[in-house]
Structure formats: structure tokens, C-alpha cells
Amino acid sequence: MGGGEDVSWLNWLVWGFASTVFLTALMAGSQRLRLTRMNLPFLLGTMVTADRDKAKLYGVLMHLGNGLVFSLVYVGAFHAWGRASWWLGAVVGVVHAVFVLFVVLPVLPALHPRMARATQGPTEVRQLEPPGFLGLHYGMRTPVSMLVAHVSFGVLLGLLYRF
Amino acid sequence: MGREARIHDYAIIGDGRSTALVSRRGALDWLCWPRFDCASLFGAVLDEERGGTWRVGPPGPARVERAYLEDTNVLCTRFHVEGGTLEVVDLMPMRDEPVGHVVAEHQVLRCVSCERGEVEVEVLYDPRPEYGRVKRPRLEDGGRLGWRLEHERLLVTLRADVDLRPRPEGGLYARFRLRAGERRHFSLTATDDAPAVLPPLGDFTREYVERTTRAWRKWLGRCQYDGPYQREVRRSALVLKTLTFGPSGAVVAAPTTSLPEVLGGSANWDYRYCWVRDSALTARALFGLGYEDEAEAFVTWLLRASWLTQPRMKTFYDVYGRVREKERELPWLRGHAGSRPVRVGNLAASQLQLDSYGEVIDAVAHLARRGGHLDREELKMLRRFGEYVTEVWDQPDEGIWEPRTGRRRHTFSRLMCWAALDRLLELHQLRTLPGIPVERFVEHRERLRLEIETRGWNQRLRSYVKELDGDEVEADLLLMAWYGFENARSWRMQGTHALIEERLGVGDELLYRGESSPERGEGAFGICCFWRAEFLARGGGPFEKAEEVFHRVLRHANDVGLFGEELEPETGEARGNFPQAFTHVGLISAALALEEARRHRQPVWRPRRWEEART
Incomplete structure (x- = not known):
């Protein structure tokens, strides 16, 4: 990778996982604090099962796996810059949040097998409310809470990851 | 509109x-x-x-x-x-x-x-x-x-x-x-x-109905009641199930707040919580109908709820077993038929109701008799409850009807403390509850019996009375037979029933809960009317009379079979929070007692039950 240093796989695994747990807790907290109804584990889980309770369990596992994959992108960026720091992590976090809000959420109804589409309305299978522009259907503070969660994820990973 | x-x-x-x-x-x-x-x-x-x-x-x-x-x-x-x-x-x-x-x-x-x-x-x-x-x-x-x-x-x-x-x-x-x-x-x-789920309409909706x-x-289909009051008992079971909070098994007293006991009055309370005083009767109703799982879930919830406050027991808990002690008024609401204030939350949570101990322990005894499992911590908690009862039973308390007029020495609270110790001793005999201070529990149980039979009994009136050394009656005294303190046929219970009938009877076989109910403008009390039918069915009077009383009270249900807390004596209309689980529990309990009594009249083989073994 860039920067001439090899990726420390153990560091990535441990701190990527820790940052993902922190991100998950932060997003769950923002739900409890009534900031948003964005529930990523639920959205991920309902891709594979219709059972609400099982969806939350599977979704948490999928979310932790996704977090590890995304943290690899952060680690790649750190190596490209040749160093890791909290503010570099924050910068990647901003890019990550913008990507999720402007790219992932708008295409989610096309990706998610159980999500309704605003143009067609719900069907027997597709009943989940789509997120709408910037996820605003899930609450007006959704974009802010997403941004804060992803920036916090980057800051933590930037602080903890060492070459 | x-x-x-x-x-x-x-x-x-x-x-x-x-x-x-x-x-x-x-x-x-x-x-x-x-x-x-x-x-x-x-x-x-x-x-x-x-x-x-x-x-x-x-x-x-x-x-x-x-x-x-x-x-x-x-x-x-x-x-x-x-x-x-x-x-x-x-x-x-x-x-x-x-x-x-x-x-x-x-x-x-x-x-x-x-x-x-x-x-x-x-x-x-x-x-x-x-x-x-x-x-x-x-x-x-x-x-x-x-x-x-x-x-x-x-x-x-x-x-x-x-x-x-x-x-x-x-x-x-x-x-x-x-x-x-x-x-x-x-x-x-x-x-x-989480993101909303938005079901489609049309055929999909009809499928949901089916x-x-x-x-x-x-x-x-699991309801085992096979008597003549199928329609009413099954409706009551459906009401109870509707008022049961699925995730915890708790049963709320009613789904509403501040529906008035007196139209235009201020006796408007929030009943959307789970009252401990209802527990023994609720457990018995659920077990009696064959809903073992629901009964067990309910008793388990009860023990879990009282865990954090033990050995003190709160008057009620919320559906998750949390204590809710705050009450506030909603001044922007006019109230039903102008009945202000509308309240949410209920200050009765912090009252002392000594009867709660007997009711919870009796509910647990129902579970234990049917082979239900109690873990070590639950058994310890029961012991602590018993010990606490021996320390506090002679204190004045607010009593079962939770008036906000101060504490009194209620006969019914003594009765339930007696029931608490009696059931704990029974559980000990069944080898379910080891390690209790048997002598201490026996001693206090006998002291309670003595006090109830002397100071809770008014020789002049030849009746048990509402308060120690008092001269008023209350409908809850009919439960002395239910809890096994007295036989319904005993001369003391006959005298008590006669006085209750004389002083609390109203309308078409209805009953007020207390002597001050009419002056407060209250209606007849739903569950008390069913207690009377059950008392008669348990031998307190002729079977025909029991059935007649039951039948007449049933006529006051609304067009879909629901009862509130109280009944307007003249019209039979519902008053208070609606529908009321306690009244429907009373209906089920009375129907079950009538069936027991009917079988005595037409002897057929049946398994021997604990209640019979005691009498």
C-alpha cells in the first residue's frame, strides 16, 4: 500500500472492530435519544429475513462485518497518507457519511428486497419505509446523527490504529 | 359530530x-x-x-x-x-x-x-x-x-x-x-x-383480518370452561388477553385513564398499570380457564416486578415492572362528561397496602400447587416477604381501595397478611419453600386470626367489619371464604353476608363496595357483585340464588359483553375506567365457582383439588 508500510492486520482487526462497536452503540444511542429512526442492523437484517427479531440479530452481525470492511478502507487511506491521526480519520468519516447519505440511501429501495418504493407504494413483500432524501424519512436529525457517528468512527480509528 | x-x-x-x-x-x-x-x-x-x-x-x-x-x-x-x-x-x-x-x-x-x-x-x-x-x-x-x-x-x-x-x-x-x-x-x-413498515391495502388487508x-x-380454543356461561366467560378471557402486555405477561387494570367513577366528579384515576391486589384472583382465573402459560408468565412477572422493591411491595408496577410514582394533571382536557381533572400516573403507587402480600403469595401458591418452578432467589424473596409481614401487619394502611384519606386498621389487610403467612406455611408443607421460620410464622398467623376474630368482628352487628373495632361493612369481607379463613357456610360469614346485603345491596342484585359509596355518588362495584355470586356458590347460600345473582349481574354488560369498574345502579351503565380487567376476572372466578358447585349437585368423578382438600 501507499506510504511504504505494510498493513498491520492485527491492528486493523482489533481497532476496526472496536470502532465499529462504538459506531453501532452511537447509532443505537441516537435512536434511543429520539434523534433518528435509522436502524442499520434492522435494515441489513431485513434483507435476509422477514422476522423482526431475527432481523435485528442478523443485522448486528452483518453490521459488525460491514464495519470491518469499511475500516479497511480507512486503514488504506491512512497508509496512503503515510500516517494515521484523529483528524485524518475524521476527514475519511465525513467522506464516508456523505457517500452513505448521497449514494447508498437513495439507491437503497432498489437494493433492499423488502423496501417499498415511493413511486409504486408498498407491495406484499416490499413494505419497509424508504429512507427518502438524506434519510429524512427516518427523522429530521438523521443526516446529522449519521455524520456524527461516522466522523466519530473515523476519529476513534485514527487515534487507535498504529502502523 | x-x-x-x-x-x-x-x-x-x-x-x-x-x-x-x-x-x-x-x-x-x-x-x-x-x-x-x-x-x-x-x-x-x-x-x-x-x-x-x-x-x-x-x-x-x-x-x-x-x-x-x-x-x-x-x-x-x-x-x-x-x-x-x-x-x-x-x-x-x-x-x-x-x-x-x-x-x-x-x-x-x-x-x-x-x-x-x-x-x-x-x-x-x-x-x-x-x-x-x-x-x-x-x-x-x-x-x-x-x-x-x-x-x-x-x-x-x-x-x-x-x-x-x-x-x-x-x-x-x-x-x-x-x-x-x-x-x-x-x-x-x-x-x-426503526423504519416504518407500510402494509399494502385491499386483498392484503382482508388476509390480515382472516x-x-x-x-x-x-x-x-385453549379455554377449558365448559359451563353454561360460555359467551360471557370467553369474552372475559379475550378481554384479559387483550389487557395482557405480551412481552412481559403483565395484566393492566384497564386500558384507560380518568374515565370517571362519578360523572362530572373528580375521582378520575389512571389505571394503565398492573395492580398487585388483582394478582391472586387473576392467577386463579387464568389457571381455572386452562391458560397455564399465561398464568405462569403473569406470576413470574409479579415476582420480577417486586424484586427490586422487596420486601416492600408497591401498589402497582408498569408493564415492565418499573415503579411509577408520579402523577400529573392534564388541564387542557375537559374530561369525560366534564369530569376533571384528567390524571396520568397514579400517586397510589406509594401507598401502603398490606393486602398486597397475601394476594401475591396466594398467586405464587397457585403456581406452586400446579407444579410451577420457583428458583432459589424467588424462594428467598418469599421468605423475606413473610418475615416483613410478621413485622408490619399491625400497622394501619391505606387498604385495598386506596382512598386518599389516610391510613386505617383494615380487617381485610389483616386477612391478607394472615393469608400470606398461611400460604407460605402451606408451601413449606409441600416442601416447596424450605428454611422459613415456621414457629414465628405460625405464631403471627394465630395472632392475626385472633385479632380478626375479636377486633375485626362486631358482636353487636354479628358481622365482620371493615375496620378493627368498627361498625361498617365492606364487600371485600366476602373474600374471607375465598381465601379459606372462614367457611362460607359458617354462622359468622352468614351474618356478615346478611349485613353486606342489607347495607350495600342496590338495584337488581348489585352491590356497592362500601357504605360511603352512595354518598360519594359511586356506582355499584362490578367485581363486588361477582364476589357475592361466588360467595353464594361456595356455600354461602342456595345454588339457585348464586346463579340468579350471577345471571342478573351479567345483564349489565354492554352490547359487546364488556364491563367497567362500576355500574350505574339505575341503568346498569358502565362507570370508571373501561373495560376493567378486575371485573372480568371476577366474572370468570364466579363462573368457575358456579361450575364447581354445580358438579357437587350432580356428582360425577373429578380429580380432587386442593381447595376441596382444605375444606
């Missing part, structure tokens, strides 16, 4: 987490989401103008018939108007089998169809979150995804296959005509912790 609905006019629908009340006019006037004790979204039952309502029905006058679909909590209201008949089916969906799609967490479905002729239909959807504090909530048109209302963390979405339009004064409105065979559907969903009907019938 016309005359304000009476308490008696409501029917309940529910899904085991929340309930809604629907009036005879097709107005959904009470709904608290996401739980029984959350703020209301529709509250017209407490204030027709401010509370919020959702009405589906003909615009003008109509002859109304309604009933639940057989053995379900699916309500069917028929409006007969000039030109045709309109049917509205209301339900909160349930399911008994896995489905292949994500289900909404909370949902109310309303299906309107024209049965005959051609009928005009009027729809008014006017939600007012937070008990109507929010006067004009913002309803956002989501196109095919429905009308959205977001308040705090709750998102409520209404989907309909009719064209709803915003009204200048708030809410949505539609008026349309239906011809015979035509239908329209409405789905109201709510979510508070699925819910099947689920209720399957559940009711």
Missing part, C-alpha cells in the same frame, strides 16, 4: 401491547401508542373537541348493531341507514404463524364495506398526539406511502384507498359513496425505533 359517546358505548380492540376504544358511532376515540401507558394519539373519550378521533361511518343518523366476530377481538359495526347497510370492521392485527414479509410493529386496520344498497361514508382522521396537547399536528402527504405524522420519536402513517384531504381546522377528511359489494381499507401503523381471526380463535 353529535352527542358525546358514553363509556358504555365503547368496544375494545387490541394486540397485547396496546388497545383502542371504538364507539358505536364508528369513532376510534382512544389509542395509546406504542404501549398501554404511553400518551394518547386519539383521546376523544376524554375530550371530544381536543382529544382527537378517527371516525369512519355514515354522516347522518343510523341504527347501529355491533358484535365481535365470534371468539375474536375483531369488532364488526353495522350501520343501517336509509338506502343501505354499511359495515366497519376494526382490529389490531395478530398472527399465529410466521409470515413471509416484515410486519408492522403497531397497526390498526379498518375495513369499510357496503353490505346492501348504496351508502355515503364519512371519514374524519384527526390525531392529536400527547393527550391532545398538540392541537394541529403536521400531517405530511407521502403520496403512495401514506400520510405521515411525526411526533417526538413516534412516526404514525395512515394509508387508505380513498382520497383523503386536509381540513382547514386540522386532520384529514373524506366523503364518498359505496355501492353494495364495494370496500375501502385503512391502515394506521406506528413505529418508534389471519387475526384465526389467531384469536386458536388462542380461545
Whole structure:
């Protein structure tokens, strides 16, 4: 990778996982604090099962796996810059949040097998409310809470990851 | 929109987490989401103008018939108007089998169809979150995804296959005509912790009605009551199930707050919690009907709830077993029939009610007798309860009816302390509860008996009395036979019953709960009327009399078989929070006692039960 240093796989695994747990807790907290109804584990889980309770369990596992994959992108960026720091992590976090809000959420109804589409309305299978522009259907503070969660994820990973 | 609905006019629908009340006019006037004790979204039952309502029905006058679909909590209201008949089916969906799609967490479905002729239909959807504090909530048109209302963390979405339009004064409105065979559907969903689930309408809605009907019938199929009062007992079982909070097994006393005990009065309380005093009777009703799982879940919840406050027991807990001690008034609501104040929360939580111990321990004893398992920590807690009872039983307390007039030395509280120690000693004999201080418990049990038989007994009146050394009676004294302190046939109970009948009897075999009830303007007390029928069935009087009393009290149910807390003595109309679990528990208990007594009259072989072994 860039920067001439090899990726420390153990560091990535441990701190990527820790940052993902922190991100998950932060997003769950923002739900409890009534900031948003964005529930990523639920959205991920309902891709594979219709059972609400099982969806939350599977979704948490999928979310932790996704977090590890995304943290690899952060680690790649750190190596490209040749160093890791909290503010570099924050910068990647901003890019990550913008990507999720402007790219992932708008295409989610096309990706998610159980999500309704605003143009067609719900069907027997597709009943989940789509997120709408910037996820605003899930609450007006959704974009802010997403941004804060992803920036916090980057800051933590930037602080903890060492070459 | 016309005359304000009476308490008696409501029917309940529910899904085991929340309930809604629907009036005879097709107005959904009470709904608290996401739980029984959350703020209301529709509250017209407490204030027709401010509370919020959702009405589906003909615009003008109509002859109304309604009933639940057989053995379900699916309500069917028929409006007969000039030109045709309109049917509205209301339900909160349930399911008994896995489905292949994500289900909404909370949902109310309303299906309107024209049965005959051609009928005009009027729809008014006017939600007012937070008990109507929010006067004009913002309803956002989501196109095919429905009308959205977001308040705090709750998102409520209404989907309909009719064209709803915003009204200048708030809410949505539609008026349309239906011809015979035509239908329209409405789905109201709510979510508070995840993206909403928005079910499609049409055939899918009808499928939900069928699925819910099947689920209720399957559940009711487990009911083992086989006596002559099938309709009333099965309806009561359905009410109890509706008032049971599925995730914990707790049973709320009623789904409403502040429906008045006296029209226009101030005795308006919040009953959306789980009262400990109801526990023994509730457990017995559930076990008696064959609902072992529900009974066990309920007793387990009871032990879990009282765990944190032991050895003190609170008067009630919320559905998760948390203590709720705050009470506040909602000054913007007019109250049902002008009955102010409207209260949420209940200060009775912090009262001392010594009877609670006997009721909980008796409920646990029901479980243990049927082979239910109690773990070590639960057994320790029971021991602590017993020890605590030996320390506090001679204190004055607020008593079972939780008046806010101070503490007294109630005979009934002594009786229940006696029952607590008696059941603990029984559990010890059954080898369920080892390690209790037997001598101490026996000594205090005997002291309690002595005190009840001397100071709780008035020789001049030849009756047990409400307070030690007093001269008033109260209907709860009839339970002395229920808890095994006295035989219903004993001369003491006969004297007590005669005085209760003389002083508390009213109307058509109804009973006040206490001597001061008439001057306070209260009605006859539902469960007390059933206690009397049960007392007679247990040998307190002729079987025919027991059945007659039971039969007459049953006549005061509303058109769909529901009872409130109290009954207006003249008209039999319901008063107080509605429907009331305790009254329906009393109905079931009396029906079961009547069946026991009937079998004694027509001897057939049956397994020997514990109650018989004791007597």
C-alpha cells in the first residue's frame, strides 16, 4: 500500500472492530435519544429475513462485518497518507457519511428486497419505509446523527490504529 | 359530530401491547401508542373537541348493531341507514404463524364495506398526539406511502384507498359513496425505533383480518370452561388477553385513564398499570380457564416486578415492572362528561397496602400447587416477604381501595397478611419453600386470626367489619371464604353476608363496595357483585340464588359483553375506567365457582383439588 508500510492486520482487526462497536452503540444511542429512526442492523437484517427479531440479530452481525470492511478502507487511506491521526480519520468519516447519505440511501429501495418504493407504494413483500432524501424519512436529525457517528468512527480509528 | 359517546358505548380492540376504544358511532376515540401507558394519539373519550378521533361511518343518523366476530377481538359495526347497510370492521392485527414479509410493529386496520344498497361514508382522521396537547399536528402527504405524522420519536402513517384531504381546522377528511359489494381499507401503523413498515391495502388487508381471526380463535380454543356461561366467560378471557402486555405477561387494570367513577366528579384515576391486589384472583382465573402459560408468565412477572422493591411491595408496577410514582394533571382536557381533572400516573403507587402480600403469595401458591418452578432467589424473596409481614401487619394502611384519606386498621389487610403467612406455611408443607421460620410464622398467623376474630368482628352487628373495632361493612369481607379463613357456610360469614346485603345491596342484585359509596355518588362495584355470586356458590347460600345473582349481574354488560369498574345502579351503565380487567376476572372466578358447585349437585368423578382438600 501507499506510504511504504505494510498493513498491520492485527491492528486493523482489533481497532476496526472496536470502532465499529462504538459506531453501532452511537447509532443505537441516537435512536434511543429520539434523534433518528435509522436502524442499520434492522435494515441489513431485513434483507435476509422477514422476522423482526431475527432481523435485528442478523443485522448486528452483518453490521459488525460491514464495519470491518469499511475500516479497511480507512486503514488504506491512512497508509496512503503515510500516517494515521484523529483528524485524518475524521476527514475519511465525513467522506464516508456523505457517500452513505448521497449514494447508498437513495439507491437503497432498489437494493433492499423488502423496501417499498415511493413511486409504486408498498407491495406484499416490499413494505419497509424508504429512507427518502438524506434519510429524512427516518427523522429530521438523521443526516446529522449519521455524520456524527461516522466522523466519530473515523476519529476513534485514527487515534487507535498504529502502523 | 353529535352527542358525546358514553363509556358504555365503547368496544375494545387490541394486540397485547396496546388497545383502542371504538364507539358505536364508528369513532376510534382512544389509542395509546406504542404501549398501554404511553400518551394518547386519539383521546376523544376524554375530550371530544381536543382529544382527537378517527371516525369512519355514515354522516347522518343510523341504527347501529355491533358484535365481535365470534371468539375474536375483531369488532364488526353495522350501520343501517336509509338506502343501505354499511359495515366497519376494526382490529389490531395478530398472527399465529410466521409470515413471509416484515410486519408492522403497531397497526390498526379498518375495513369499510357496503353490505346492501348504496351508502355515503364519512371519514374524519384527526390525531392529536400527547393527550391532545398538540392541537394541529403536521400531517405530511407521502403520496403512495401514506400520510405521515411525526411526533417526538413516534412516526404514525395512515394509508387508505380513498382520497383523503386536509381540513382547514386540522386532520384529514373524506366523503364518498359505496355501492353494495364495494370496500375501502385503512391502515394506521406506528413505529418508534426503526423504519416504518407500510402494509399494502385491499386483498392484503382482508388476509390480515382472516389471519387475526384465526389467531384469536386458536388462542380461545385453549379455554377449558365448559359451563353454561360460555359467551360471557370467553369474552372475559379475550378481554384479559387483550389487557395482557405480551412481552412481559403483565395484566393492566384497564386500558384507560380518568374515565370517571362519578360523572362530572373528580375521582378520575389512571389505571394503565398492573395492580398487585388483582394478582391472586387473576392467577386463579387464568389457571381455572386452562391458560397455564399465561398464568405462569403473569406470576413470574409479579415476582420480577417486586424484586427490586422487596420486601416492600408497591401498589402497582408498569408493564415492565418499573415503579411509577408520579402523577400529573392534564388541564387542557375537559374530561369525560366534564369530569376533571384528567390524571396520568397514579400517586397510589406509594401507598401502603398490606393486602398486597397475601394476594401475591396466594398467586405464587397457585403456581406452586400446579407444579410451577420457583428458583432459589424467588424462594428467598418469599421468605423475606413473610418475615416483613410478621413485622408490619399491625400497622394501619391505606387498604385495598386506596382512598386518599389516610391510613386505617383494615380487617381485610389483616386477612391478607394472615393469608400470606398461611400460604407460605402451606408451601413449606409441600416442601416447596424450605428454611422459613415456621414457629414465628405460625405464631403471627394465630395472632392475626385472633385479632380478626375479636377486633375485626362486631358482636353487636354479628358481622365482620371493615375496620378493627368498627361498625361498617365492606364487600371485600366476602373474600374471607375465598381465601379459606372462614367457611362460607359458617354462622359468622352468614351474618356478615346478611349485613353486606342489607347495607350495600342496590338495584337488581348489585352491590356497592362500601357504605360511603352512595354518598360519594359511586356506582355499584362490578367485581363486588361477582364476589357475592361466588360467595353464594361456595356455600354461602342456595345454588339457585348464586346463579340468579350471577345471571342478573351479567345483564349489565354492554352490547359487546364488556364491563367497567362500576355500574350505574339505575341503568346498569358502565362507570370508571373501561373495560376493567378486575371485573372480568371476577366474572370468570364466579363462573368457575358456579361450575364447581354445580358438579357437587350432580356428582360425577373429578380429580380432587386442593381447595376441596382444605375444606
